Amino acid sequence: xxxxxxxxxxxxxxAGGIARIIEDIRAKAPxxxxxxxxxxxxxSTALEVSETGAPxxxxxxxxxxxxxxxxxxxxxxxxGYLYAVQMDADGQHEPSYIPKLLEPVRAGAADVxxxxxxxxxxxxxxxxxxxxxxxxxxxxxxxxxGRRVTDPTSGFQAMNREVMRFYASDLYPVDFPDADVxxxxxxxxxxxxxxxxxxxxxxEGVSMHSxxxxxxxxxxxxxxxxxxxxxxxxxxxxx
Amino acid sequence: xxxxxxxxLIVSSIVLLGVVELVRRGRLRENxxxxxxxxxLVIMVFAVFRHLIDWLGRLxxxxxxxxxxxxxxxxxxxxxxxxxSVVISSLTxxxxxxxxxxxxxxxRMEELxxxxxx
Numbered sequence: 001x002x003x004x005x006x007x008x009x010x011x012x013x014x015a016g017g018i019a020r021i022i023e024d025i026r027a028k029a030p031x032x033x034x035x036x037x038x039x040x041x042x043x044s045t046a047l048e049v050s051e052t053g054a055p056x057x058x059x060x061x062x063x064x065x066x067x068x069x070x071x072x073x074x075x076x077x078x079x080g081y082l083y084a085v086q087m088d089a090d091g092q093h094e095p096s097y098i099p100k101l102l103e104p105v106r107a108g109a110a111d112v113x114x115x116x117x118x119x120x121x122x123x124x125x126x127x128x129x130x131x132x133x134x135x136x137x138x139x140x141x142x143x144x145x146g147r148r149v150t151d152p153t154s155g156f157q158a159m160n161r162e163v164m165r166f167y168a169s170d171l172y173p174v175d176f177p178d179a180d181v182x183x184x185x186x187x188x189x190x191x192x193x194x195x196x197x198x199x200x201x202x203x204e205g206v207s208m209h210s211x212x213x214x215x216x217x218x219x220x221x222x223x224x225x226x227x228x229x230x231x232x233x234x235x236x237x238x239x
Numbered sequence: 240x241x242x243x244x245x246x247x248l249i250v251s252s253i254v255l256l257g258v259v260e261l262v263r264r265g266r267l268r269e270n271x272x273x274x275x276x277x278x279x280l281v282i283m284v285f286a287v288f289r290h291l292i293d294w295l296g297r298l299x300x301x302x303x304x305x306x307x308x309x310x311x312x313x314x315x316x317x318x319x320x321x322x323x324s325v326v327i328s329s330l331t332x333x334x335x336x337x338x339x340x341x342x343x344x345x346x347r348m349e350e351l352x353x354x355x356x357x
Contacts, residue, residue: 037342057346061338071339078343174335 005032005102006081008072010065011089015043018089022052025087029098032085035075039068065155067174073167085158093156097197101158104193111190112163114182115156119196133214137179137221144229145186150194152179163190166235173224176217180224187228188235244286251282274322278315285311 040062049056141149261267296304
């Protein structure tokens with residue numbers, strides 16, 4: 001039986017932990033299909049996913065987090081899924097929150113639901129620069145969208161087909177989608193809400209936000225938000 | 240004609256001929272050759288009509304007229320670099336789309352092969 005919901009997991013060199021995460025999702029969110037997008041891993045990530053029986057899309061080159069995710073959205077659209085959930089492969093996101101994220105989307109109360117780690121549930125520590133960046137861009141997004149954005153970087157989201165289509169377009173950033181995407185969504189007439197979730201610190205591997213990247217992040221986000229605001233909306237809702 | 244005029248005329252002719260030859264052999268696409276051809280033509284014009292540099296210097300308020308020439312050269316080189324960045328961006332985009340399509344097709348193929356076996 002095919003489900004109407006697809007869980008998309010972009011993975012880059014996540015061997016050793018990915019199979020456990022898939023089993024965990026199957027136990028806590030039964031009834032949803034899973035697809036893993038292997039973003040040009042050099043380890044046995046793809047093999048470990050195949051062994052669990054979940055389909056794996058192997059990118060021939062490393063496209064980056066957003067590029068891998070987008071592949072998953074394109075897959076979901078072509079297979080006719082009505083709802084999609086994106087989550088990280090590093091064990092940061094707790095699968096038991098998947099139904100909670102999906103609920104407002106299914107009810108039609110929102111087009112996309114983001115899991116926020118800063119709404120009271122659990123404790124989450126972040127580096128100083130990153131924390132400042134999140135606060136700053138979160139407030140810019142809050143002002144633009146007109147609702148409080150507490151966690152603009154959340155990669156734990158549930159969405160409907162409209163948002164999948166939007167994310168599959170060329171405007172979607174290939175590195176790390178952030179506050180700019182929230183503003184883009186708003187301007188495209190798509191409604192986003194946040195629900196509180198718990199997130200864990202990374203268990204294995206290196207975060208994609210390390211080294212000099214925070215600096216690039218701040219610069220890129222400013223530019224991206226600016227051009228997003230200058231750009232005319234070209235996305236047409238398919239009602 | 241002064242020595243400097245002859246030298247710049249020769250250099251710009253070599254650049255122009257080189258660009259045309261590259262396009263003829265199909266090693267340089269026409270749309271990327273336009274800026275190069277413009278650059279060498281402008282150098283030629285300035286080499287033949289020397290007083291143009293003085294005029295340009297006065298026009299832009301540059302104290303030492305020959306540096307107006309450097310400004311011009313710098314302007315064209317910047318333009319060419321910018322064109323490269325634009326081209327690289329569009330190549331990156333199509334590269335991304337192609338990689339995604341290939342990955343999706345490969346997955347579909349494997350799935351169908353598996354289905355065919357059982």
